[in-house]
Amino acid sequence: MRIKRWRAVCWSLTFVGLLLLVTVFLSALLRPVRTNYGAVWKAYLAEPRDSLDYLWMGSSYAYCDVNPALVYDQSGLTGYVVAGPELTLSQSYWYLREALKTQSPSAVYLEVTALQFQTYQGYTQINVGYLPAGYNKLGAIFTASEPELREGLLCDLIFYHDRWKELTWEEAMEALSPPETDPGKGYTCVEGSDGTRGDSPYFRTAVDREVYGENLVWLDRMARLCREKDISFTAVLHPTWSRITEEKREEMAADLAELSIPFLDWTEAEGEMGLQPDRHYYDAGHFNRDGAAVFSRWLGEFLTRTEELTPRPQTGENRNSWEAAAAFWRS
Amino acid sequence: MAFFCFFPVVMAGWILLPARPARLWLLGASWLFALWSGPEALLSLLCATVVTYGGALALERVNRGKKALLTLLLLCLFGALFLFKYLGFACTLLTGLGWPVQAPALFLPAGISFYLFMAAGYLVDVYRGKHRAARSFVDTALFLAFFPQLLSGPIGRAKELMPQLRTGRAPSWDGLRLGAFRFLWGAFKKLVIADRLGLLVSTVYADPAAFGRLQVIAAACAFSIQIYCDFSAYSDMALGCARMLGVELMENFKTPYFSRSIAEFWRRWHISLSSWFRDYLYIPLGGSRKGVIRKYRNVLIVFAVSGLWHGAALTFLVWGLLNGLYQVAGDLAARHRASLRRALRLGEDSPLTAGFQMLWTFLLSTAAWVFFKAESLGKAAAIFAAMVRGPWLTHPVTAWGLDRPELVVAGLALLLFFFVEVRTLRRPVGAGLLDAPRPLRWAAALLLAAAVLVFGIYGTGYDAQDFIYFKF
Numbered sequence: 001m002r003i004k005r006w007r008a009v010c011w012s013l014t015f016v017g018l019l020l021l022v023t024v025f026l027s028a029l030l031r032p033v034r035t036n037y038g039a040v041w042k043a044y045l046a047e048p049r050d051s052l053d054y055l056w057m058g059s060s061y062a063y064c065d066v067n068p069a070l071v072y073d074q075s076g077l078t079g080y081v082v083a084g085p086e087l088t089l090s091q092s093y094w095y096l097r098e099a100l101k102t103q104s105p106s107a108v109y110l111e112v113t114a115l116q117f118q119t120y121q122g123y124t125q126i127n128v129g130y131l132p133a134g135y136n137k138l139g140a141i142f143t144a145s146e147p148e149l150r151e152g153l154l155c156d157l158i159f160y161h162d163r164w165k166e167l168t169w170e171e172a173m174e175a176l177s178p179p180e181t182d183p184g185k186g187y188t189c190v191e192g193s194d195g196t197r198g199d200s201p202y203f204r205t206a207v208d209r210e211v212y213g214e215n216l217v218w219l220d221r222m223a224r225l226c227r228e229k230d231i232s233f234t235a236v237l238h239p240t241w242s243r244i245t246e247e248k249r250e251e252m253a254a255d256l257a258e259l260s261i262p263f264l265d266w267t268e269a270e271g272e273m274g275l276q277p278d279r280h281y282y283d284a285g286h287f288n289r290d291g292a293a294v295f296s297r298w299l300g301e302f303l304t305r306t307e308e309l310t311p312r313p314q315t316g317e318n319r320n321s322w323e324a325a326a327a328f329w330r331s
Numbered sequence: 332m333a334f335f336c337f338f339p340v341v342m343a344g345w346i347l348l349p350a351r352p353a354r355l356w357l358l359g360a361s362w363l364f365a366l367w368s369g370p371e372a373l374l375s376l377l378c379a380t381v382v383t384y385g386g387a388l389a390l391e392r393v394n395r396g397k398k399a400l401l402t403l404l405l406l407c408l409f410g411a412l413f414l415f416k417y418l419g420f421a422c423t424l425l426t427g428l429g430w431p432v433q434a435p436a437l438f439l440p441a442g443i444s445f446y447l448f449m450a451a452g453y454l455v456d457v458y459r460g461k462h463r464a465a466r467s468f469v470d471t472a473l474f475l476a477f478f479p480q481l482l483s484g485p486i487g488r489a490k491e492l493m494p495q496l497r498t499g500r501a502p503s504w505d506g507l508r509l510g511a512f513r514f515l516w517g518a519f520k521k522l523v524i525a526d527r528l529g530l531l532v533s534t535v536y537a538d539p540a541a542f543g544r545l546q547v548i549a550a551a552c553a554f555s556i557q558i559y560c561d562f563s564a565y566s567d568m569a570l571g572c573a574r575m576l577g578v579e580l581m582e583n584f585k586t587p588y589f590s591r592s593i594a595e596f597w598r599r600w601h602i603s604l605s606s607w608f609r610d611y612l613y614i615p616l617g618g619s620r621k622g623v624i625r626k627y628r629n630v631l632i633v634f635a636v637s638g639l640w641h642g643a644a645l646t647f648l649v650w651g652l653l654n655g656l657y658q659v660a661g662d663l664a665a666r667h668r669a670s671l672r673r674a675l676r677l678g679e680d681s682p683l684t685a686g687f688q689m690l691w692t693f694l695l696s697t698a699a700w701v702f703f704k705a706e707s708l709g710k711a712a713a714i715f716a717a718m719v720r721g722p723w724l725t726h727p728v729t730a731w732g733l734d735r736p737e738l739v740v741a742g743l744a745l746l747l748f749f750f751v752e753v754r755t756l757r758r759p760v761g762a763g764l765l766d767a768p769r770p771l772r773w774a775a776a777l778l779l780a781a782a783v784l785v786f787g788i789y790g791t792g793y794d795a796q797d798f799i800y801f802k803f
């Protein structure tokens with residue numbers, strides 16, 4: 001009798017497992033395939049384990065401005081942009097935890113405009129939804145996502161099930177294909193200019209003190225996590241025309257110093273990097289392809305000379321892959 | 332999604348705890364479920380429970396004035412129902428008649444029409460000596476609050492339900508499997524069929540004059556199927572959940588659209604309510620024992636009340652009365668119809684006769700559902716007008732609220748639904764599945780689940796509480 005009951009329990013669990021598999025399969029099939037604008041986790045996980053020298057994190061300022069393939073071309077350093085559109089610092093924390101599961105970089109750089117982001121910025125469905133399933137995604141869902149989005153983030157089908165009408169065979173194949181490395185290495189290229197930059201820099205509205213305080217707490221958690229793993233952690237502000245006011249930047253510098261987080265404020269450093277606003281900005285916030293190339297080459301020099309990062313040994317296959325990526329962006 | 336966390340926890344407690352704590356556990360869970368719909372829902376349920384428990388005990392103990400006591404108790408229960416559900420309607424009617432009255436703004440506690448009818452039926456049974464008054468408060472509370480049936484029935488009877496909830500028997504393996512499959516089938520009917528057809532119906536009914544006659548007629552037929560799939564889906568889910576807990580609830584539907592007359596339709600549609608009205612209203616009114624005229628009067632009273640039970644509006648009253656009139660007319664014309672069949676040499680049970688009768692019954696009920704769905708009598712008139720005036724077709728099919736792929740899915744889902752309905756004539760949903768080999772069984776269940784997950788109408792902005800009968 002007892003054996004019969006256990007057998008029934010085992011069959012039930014097997015069935016529930018199968019049902020979960022079907023759900024996961026359908027979710028993977030129906031969720032839109034995205035390979036840019038931050039939704040690059042699949043390609044990130046295809047990178048050989050422990051092969052990256054640095055991670056560059058943040059929002060669109062990170063993934064539009066830094067082209068790791070050109071940093072490599074300049075310096076031999078391998079890196080990846082682990083970012084998302086308007087990625088909040090609470091989401092960045094979970095991104096960092098997830099990223100460090102497969103990589104052990106020497107340095108992590110975080111573009112910290114997000115210190116002036118609201119608690120939720122409106123891209124949670126993309127930023128958290130595309131995180132690989134697991135503890136970190138759960139953490140992001142319950143601590144860094146709007147409560148009304150949580151059900152959909154737990155089960156992608158809630159957001160995407162009605163895409164069955166628009167799903168093409170090609171997209172289905174792409175969605176189900178195994179992960180492959182991507183020459184973008186987390187970088188998203190925007191060409192030319194959208195004409196919205198304006199004639200002079202503009203200044204972002206600062207967030208409430210309370211929200212800023214919460215953001216600092218998440219930033220501190222990231223710094224602590226890096227310290228635990230013996231990884232250097234640095235906060236940076238990229239050159240931009242959508243700037244945080246000088247007063248707020250000074251406040252940020254003081255707060256970061258108190259948390260023992262090194263801070264590189266490049267907001268007004270475009271001239272010394274060789275960046276020309278008319279040629280190198282796509283809009284007020286982001287570099288275009290040429291701007292990202294200039295910035296990334298400058299960054300390659302900076303990382304090796306000033307930050308003294310040294311390229312780690314790579315397998316022949318991975319070196320070839322990086323050379324191919326560099327060649328792709330050089331052309 | 333919260334329900335999918337709530338239910339396994341409740342089930343685990345119900346199965347694993349000893350009988351007495353298990354009953355308290357289930358009662359606590361049921362009250363929590365009521366609280367989910369708002370504090371007023373729980374408060375109203377608790378008041379009804381106290382009145383029913385105390386009232387039943389008192390009915391059993393008193394020797395004199397029993398009838399007066401029952402009347403008082405029923406006045407309490409139905410008075411509460413009137414207060415929450417019909418006071419606004421009454422005030423509107425009075426205002427319309429020239430006596431302006433402002434109705435107080437009251438929340439309608441979820442499920443009130445269902446559990447108050449259960450309570451009233453139980454008290455009448457105790458009064459009639461058909462059922463002993465429950466000595467335990469938990470018995471009464473669990474009977475009224477049992478969460479699978481709390482919001483939308485079936486309207487259970489104490490005789491069947493109380494003993495099951497008292498013994499707290501563990502569900503059988505077959506019961507678990509059948510219950511889960513029944514729940515899944517309910518989800519399919521609700522999310523894939525009812526809510527999909529609902530998009531079409533809402534689009535056409537929003538502006539019937541803008542559509543062709545055939546489209547309005549098709550929308551009316553679609554609503555007949557929508558409301559059946561919607562309500563029977565809830566019943567399937569309720570019965571499925573209860574079965575997984577080892578409790579058998581009353582079947583609420585028996586393929587009503589295969590009925591050959593309106594009278595038969597009402598014996599197969601919302602059975603728990605129809606049988607309640609039969610036992611506690613129609614028969615006490617004299618039923619069919621006191622002559623034809625009294626019988627027809629009783630039928631009309633029962634259907635008028637049934638209409639008002641569904642909603643406090645004239646449209647529901649007309650819908651109920653129309654169904655009553657169908658029955659009266661059907662009864663009056665029975666001899667003539669038999670003569671006509673003989674003249675046409677059609678056997679009483681020949682497939683052609685049966686098919687025609689089913690089609691006719693479906694069309695009659697469809698016409699009545701127009702009143703049920705319409706927000707006002709004027710709107711219902713506009714829908715009927717659009718069925719007989721104007722062009723046959725105006726918009727392309729894609730302007731119906733359902734585009735071509737959606738229509739294909741709806742068509743395929745309806746085919747499956749029809750197939751299952753035909754099979755259900757012989758065996759309950761899912762019963763045949765247990766005899767099938769495991770791979771076939773699993774494939775059927777997984778395919779059904781996949782169909783619900785992909786083709787179901789749910790997601791951002793969808794209200795899982797939006798069952799049509801939740802409003803009653």
